[in-house]
């Protein structure tokens with residue numbers, strides 16, 4: 001009898017190259033996990049896979065406590081509730097809309113502050129001017145997984161007695177000075193969405209510094225239940241299911257090879273784009289011995305020296321089946337539910353507006369082939385062809 005694995009799915013032939021593609025462990029490896037779930041009949045509510053994944057992620061990421069969630073957005077909403085954040089929160093307009101939406105879901109007023117032109121993260125030098133008597137917290141984003149200036153932000157937070165809740169949706173596995181970037185601030189929130197470096201189909205987590213905070217978060221993500229008859233808060237249902245948690249355990253076995261391939265792709269893009277006039281890559285945030293990147297995105301900035309505008313390049317790539325994305329355009333502050341805020345005014349956010357006008361995220365994912373990258377860079381180098 002043949003020992004070859006059963007062909008479980010037929011490959012889909014699609015020539016299009018998207019900004020990302022999920023890295024999936026082999027399907028056959030997932031089947032034993034599913035059998036266990038089918039046998040135990042434990043589908044959710046903090047089952048064995050949920051517990052194992054929390055522990056495995058703490059070990060992998062080098063952190064002490066983590067609470068799994070059904071997605072990153074519910075985790076952001078809950079993180080704010082965990083610290084009873086109210087009033088005004090300082091945040092960046094240059095992010096995915098979920099960052100600011102998590103504030104609105106809590107009845108909190110977002111106050112947008114401009115970003116730094118090199119990191120594209122919240123500019124600490126501009127935070128103090130935005131603080132009012134109503135400010136209770138700062139919600140920065142490690143955009144593209146590139147670390148914020150965590151020390152400067154913490155200093156301001158300490159001076160003004162503010163909480164710091166990092167939207168670390170892009171920052172899985174990122175290290176600064178030899179340790180996880182997720183250890184900074186009061187809480188950090190991860191996303192394990194299909195488009196992220198580490199995915200559980202949908203999923204997310206809150207990284208927290210102590211067991212007491214984790215316990216409060218665990219209550220909040222389970223309707224506020226403490227035990228069968230006690231509800232301590234108007235919590236939500238934010239729990240990750242056993243299928244997602246089991247899949248996460250399997251994905252974790254393959255994460256190092258995925259990160260290594262991303263590193264190679266990033267380096268190859270940088271090398272190939274170095275000679276393309278009018279295209280700027282973001283600088284690496286630190287030397288290899290003090291900074292571990294995850295290469296979750298590959299943003300380029302289209303400068304005035306480039307022969308056509310960013311949108312023309314975006315369309316040119318689409319015309320050739322390359323689906324690069326303009327993350328993050330439009331700015332969050334330009335969406336209808338935010339644009340009436342005084343801090344959303346364009347004059348307050350010139351650096352973010354400029355980045356949103358120039359940015360294009362090129363495809364980056366472990367299965368991306370070298371010849372695909374060569375074709376993409378060839379198209380960028382000759383935008384009129």
Ligand code: T4K
Nearest residue numbers: 018020021022071072073096098099169191192193194195
């Ligand atoms: N904070 C930040 C800073 C975030 O970036 C995000 C999510 C969040 C918070 C919230 O976390 P979650 O609640 O999502 O866990 C995508 C994602 O949907 C979103 O998760 C992500 N940020 C954002 C940056 O990107 P779209 O609208 O661009 O996704 P979509 O569906 O157009 O996907 C992009 C490409 O990925 C597709 O063209 C093909 C590929 N893809 C996508 C999916 C969903 C696949 O190959 N398979 C898939 O299943 O928002």
